[in-house]
Amino acid sequence: MTTPPTDRAPAPPGPDPRRWLALVAVALSVLVISFDMTVLNVALPTLASQLEATTGQQQWIVDSYSVVFAAAMLPAGLIGDRFGRRLVLTLGLALFGLSSAVGMLADSPGTLIAARAAMGLAGALVMPMSMAVIPGIFPAAEQRRATAVLAAALAVGTPLGPLIGGFLLQHFWWGAIFVVNLPLVAIGITACLILLPETRNPAAPRIDLLGTLLGAGGLAVLTYGIIEGPERGWSDPLVLGTIGGSLVALTALVRRSRRRPDPMLDLTLLADRTFRWSVVAATLVSLVLYGAFFVLPLYFQSVLGADAFGTGLRLMPMMLGLMVAARFSDKLVARTGHRPVITAGLAVLAGALLIGSRTDASDGYGPAAVWLVLLGFGMGLSIITAQATALLTLPPARAGVGSGLLQTFRQVGGAIGVALFGSLLAGSYRGALDTTELPAGAADRAGQSVVAADAVAASTGDPSLAASAHAAYVHGMTAVLLTAGVVAVLSAVLVALRMPSVEPTGPAEPSVGGAVTGEPAADGPGTGPGPSAAPAADHG
Known part of the structure; x- marks a missing residue:
């Protein structure tokens, strides 16, 4: 007896069981880029001393990364969409490793600034692609959770950088803060090549x-x-x-x-009010946080007398608050929607910064530990939710461009934050520093930074200069934190009033007929032929 033919279509392929493992590979890539945004902050006092870097050069050591990162993000998103997201992701990681090797051998501020700029270019290749691969390997129902995982990895890297940098500075020379990138980059490249599919959109703009x-x-x-x-x-x-x-x-x-x-x-993406205000919220969070991260390491080292590793440890309460926020943000969004969560995160962030602005030169570490927990919690609620919400509004074909636009605004906010708050710190510090008893040359050196003032005080045996420099630095730091806190308050009000409350559901699952991958139709998210994680389509 023969089996009668059936007209029933074969069942659609289910999600690839390795998709969460693939997400780990992508998260590792994001983590490497993320913690390198802040790993130098804890090393700035050492760099200022050993490379004789002025305050302006220190700002450029930090900002060269952010400026190039932001400027290259948009074309990087288009390159990935057009030529292959996995290819661009792995090339970015390779460039990041190479520029890290140059950075660890730098012997002048100029060389280090150039290496950091190259690292910013590499980061621009990695960051938008890490977000753009999600629709290609996750069904719509899982995309918010997957995006939140990546956003959490990006956020966790921020306080992790100073801890890693502090540990390495305590046990090795300052260039070791770049050495740690090399094995992590190698692991990230290997994992991406094994676990990620190659997806592209050849119709992307030139x-x-x-x-x-x-x-x-x-x-x-x-x-x-x-x-x-x-x-x-x-x-x-x-x-x-x-x-x-x-x-x-x-x-x-x-x-x-x-x-x-x-x-x-592509400014038309900003026509979607949810995407637009998610981008605004993420940008404002980056602006105020980069200001805080710029001033805190010098406070812990020069004023409180901590070493580099101790400075990293003193920033760990922020990690605690961030991890709590990452654990509960998705559940809070499911209950209340994204707007209340982002608003609450900005409000908590503002409260933490305003509390920090009450710091006195005679205060110990205890008060800072309290408001750093709040800082991390507010950061986690706002940045993780804002990024996940923004990316869920993007159509699949524009995921690379859209995530590049989001990260561009974030990096612009961070770069401007470092520049503005660094300038405010420098001006406030010099205005409060008492150098009336010093010769002109020594007074000029002391006015460059608190590290330089400590060096002048040590060489002249003048403890009053060190005390004046520490008080002047705290004065400048509190001015920065107060200003950042006010900006965060205004940001919370703005988001609460203007951001839509309708929760995005993510782009619809693409149909088989819409394939624009540049890959054979049978290829899926694995490393070779096999079932696809989703129907073949533009995996934007």
Whole structure:
């Protein structure tokens, strides 16, 4: 007897069972990039001493990474969409490892700034691709949780950087903070090649070279002008010229993007109010947090007398608050929606910064430990929820461009935060420092940074100078924290009033007929032919 034919279609393939393992590989890549954003903060006092870096050079050591990161993010997203997201992700990790090797051998501030800029370029290749691969390996019902995991990895790296950097500085030379990147990069590349599928969208727009130059140049000269403002004076022609020129370049970029049918800076994505306000919230969080991270390590080391590893440990209460927020943010969103969670996170963040702004030079570590827990908790609620919500609103074909746009705004916020708050710190510190009894040369050196003032005090045997420098630094730090706290309060109010309350459900599952992968139809999320995690489509 023969079995009668059946017209029933074969069951659609289910999700790939290795998808969460693949997410671990992507999260590891994000973690490496993330903690390197802050690993240098704890090393700044050592760098300032051994490389004789001024406050402005220290700002550029931090900001060169963020500026290049932000400027290259948009074209990186397009490159990944067009030529392959796994390819760009692994190339970015390889470049990150190479530039880390250069950084660990740097013997001058200029060389280190160049290495950090190359690391920023590598980070720009990695970050948007890490988010863009999620729709290709996860069904819609799991995409919020997967996106939250990546956002948590990105957030956890922020306080993890100072701890790792402090440990390495205590036991090795300062270049060791880059050595740790090498094995992590190797593991990340191997895991991505084994576990991730190759997905692409050949219909993605071409790279806009002029737009890339306008964006990179505009951000670079804007940051330069903000950093040089306190040094030269805000009315200095060079400062005014660079800031004005940056505004012209960025305005030209926006106008060019609006005229082009396939812009690199796709501002039409911001027409979705949920995406727009999620991006705004994530950007504002980055702005205020980078200001806090810039001032805290020097406070712990120069004022409280901690070593590098002790500074990293003193930042760990922030990790505790962040982990609690990461554990519960998804459940809170399910109960209340994204807007209350983001608003509450910004409010807690504001409260922590305002408490920190009450710090006195005679205070010990205890008060800081309390508000650092709140800082981490508010950071986790706001940044994790904002990023997950933004990415869930993106259509699959525009995931690379959209995640690149999100991370670009975040990095711009961070770079401007370091520049603005670093300038505020430098101006407040010099204004409060008493150098009336010092020769002109020594007074000029002491005014460069609290580390330089401690060195002058030690060489001259003048303990009153060290005390004045510590008090002046705390004065500048509290001004930064107060300003950041006010910005966070205003941000919470803005999000509460303007952000839509409708929860995004994620893009619909793509159909088989919409495939734009550039891969054979049978290829799926594994390393070879096999069942796909989702119907073949543009896995944007």
